[in-house]
Amino acid sequence: MYPNHQNRFSRNQKPLNKRRNNEKTSEEFLREIRAAQQRQQNIQPVSQTEYSCQHTFNDFAIDERIKRAIVEKGYCEPSPIQDQAIPIILTGRDLVGIANTGTGKTAAFLIPLIDKVLKNRTERIFIVTPTRELAFQIDAELRSFSRGLNIRSALCIGGTNLGRQINDLRGNPNFVIGTPGRIKDLIQQKVLSLSNFTNVVLDEVDRMVDIGFIEDIRYFISLLPVKRQSLFFSATIPAKAQDIIKLFVTNAVTVSVKRTEAADTVTQNFIKIEDTQKKIEQLHDVLISKEVEKALIFGRTKWGVQKLSDELVRRGFKAGAIHGNKRQNQRQHILEQFKRNEITILLATDVASRGLDIEGISHVINYDIPASYEDYIHRIGRTGRANKKGVALTFV
Ligand code: AMP
Numbered sequence: 001m002y003p004n005h006q007n008r009f010s011r012n013q014k015p016l017n018k019r020r021n022n023e024k025t026s027e028e029f030l031r032e033i034r035a036a037q038q039r040q041q042n043i044q045p046v047s048q049t050e051y052s053c054q055h056t057f058n059d060f061a062i063d064e065r066i067k068r069a070i071v072e073k074g075y076c077e078p079s080p081i082q083d084q085a086i087p088i089i090l091t092g093r094d095l096v097g098i099a100n101t102g103t104g105k106t107a108a109f110l111i112p113l114i115d116k117v118l119k120n121r122t123e124r125i126f127i128v129t130p131t132r133e134l135a136f137q138i139d140a141e142l143r144s145f146s147r148g149l150n151i152r153s154a155l156c157i158g159g160t161n162l163g164r165q166i167n168d169l170r171g172n173p174n175f176v177i178g179t180p181g182r183i184k185d186l187i188q189q190k191v192l193s194l195s196n197f198t199n200v201v202l203d204e205v206d207r208m209v210d211i212g213f214i215e216d217i218r219y220f221i222s223l224l225p226v227k228r229q230s231l232f233f234s235a236t237i238p239a240k241a242q243d244i245i246k247l248f249v250t251n252a253v254t255v256s257v258k259r260t261e262a263a264d265t266v267t268q269n270f271i272k273i274e275d276t277q278k279k280i281e282q283l284h285d286v287l288i289s290k291e292v293e294k295a296l297i298f299g300r301t302k303w304g305v306q307k308l309s310d311e312l313v314r315r316g317f318k319a320g321a322i323h324g325n326k327r328q329n330q331r332q333h334i335l336e337q338f339k340r341n342e343i344t345i346l347l348a349t350d351v352a353s354r355g356l357d358i359e360g361i362s363h364v365i366n367y368d369i370p371a372s373y374e375d376y377i378h379r380i381g382r383t384g385r386a387n388k389k390g391v392a393l394t395f396v
Helices: 026-042 064-073 080-090 105-119 132-145 162-170 180-188 205-211 214-223 239-248 276-287 302-314 328-339 373-380
Strands: 095-098 125-128 153-156 175-178 199-202 229-234 253-256 266-271 295-298 319-322 345-348 363-366 390-395
Touching: 026 373, 064 105, 064 132, 080 095, 080 105, 080 253, 095 105, 105 125, 105 132, 105 199, 105 229, 125 214, 132 153, 132 175, 132 328, 153 162, 153 180, 162 180, 175 180, 180 214, 199 239, 205 214, 205 229, 205 239, 214 239, 229 239, 276 302, 276 363, 276 390, 302 319, 302 345, 319 328, 328 345, 363 373, 373 390
Parallel strands: 095 229, 095 253, 125 175, 125 199, 153 175, 199 229, 266 390, 295 345, 295 363, 319 345, 363 390
Antiparallel strands: none
């Protein structure tokens, strides 16, 4: 164990000053985690690992070429969300999928939608995600499923070349995948019209609501054809997401794979900040431990994350940072370096990290506490994936 670890939060510790009106102090935050962990102990832990699959990929009435791509990708059996959602989407019904990242939800909607396109080349699919990284990942997954199938997509995200996106859209791609800001721009520039998208996916709606995209989402829905297949995915359903569900889906089937609040594979620990001036030393001690193979460190502000990254690099760590002040291609470059283990420490803000799917993160470190318990769950969900063990450490 690490020298500075404290499993228990000291009762004598003074609560930190509230940072913003709606943000929690360390103590409030810890209470919330403890209560949630208690709740979780009381819930029969029905996790994905205990789910017994009803289908094999072969059972699905999908094009053989997609089945071959699934085999090539090395997917042996459907994940629980795929097992439940794919047959429903294939019937053409609307769906509300309650699932977090890491459950295989991307393939759960892409597989039946690619099949739909192969059956009818005029089908058009519109996918909206909260972040550029997530949109990029969906596009990459789409490409890997549809290699050689002549299915085109346009990735419409901010921070990248607009001209190229306009070109891609002029080619009437089957899939348009994007983030709200850029999509709105393209609609207003009359390069993109939503009126012929009869398939729509809203992904990670809870995050979109958090970031403040709710009005954009309502605007997009108002432009969509009434007759459409609507797929809604979210890890949680806060009240504002309920409103979107009402507006968006018709007679939907709800499937949920989110049984436990945090993955059973993640060990959660806390590090008591001895002295805020020396917090970086405590982090340094953690990072030099041999157990830390690959760490994702969360900070609250773009500025703070960058400063911490610079300091770690100065100290000889292989670190990089992603946040909203970095250009899209810089962020992508750093993510690729992290994926290839050229850097082993990635620092990120919540927004920049949403939807990230990176293998082998041994530790998630909350250098700054998250704004909410939900953010905490999202953050720690980046480790302990695919049933590997992970550790989440939170500075309090
Ligand atoms: P997602 O929740 O869509 O972000 O997917 C999380 C990760 O699981 C991605 O790396 C996928 O490639 C992977 N994945 C998705 N479906 C399966 C499956 N049926 N078997 C194995 N891995 C999968």
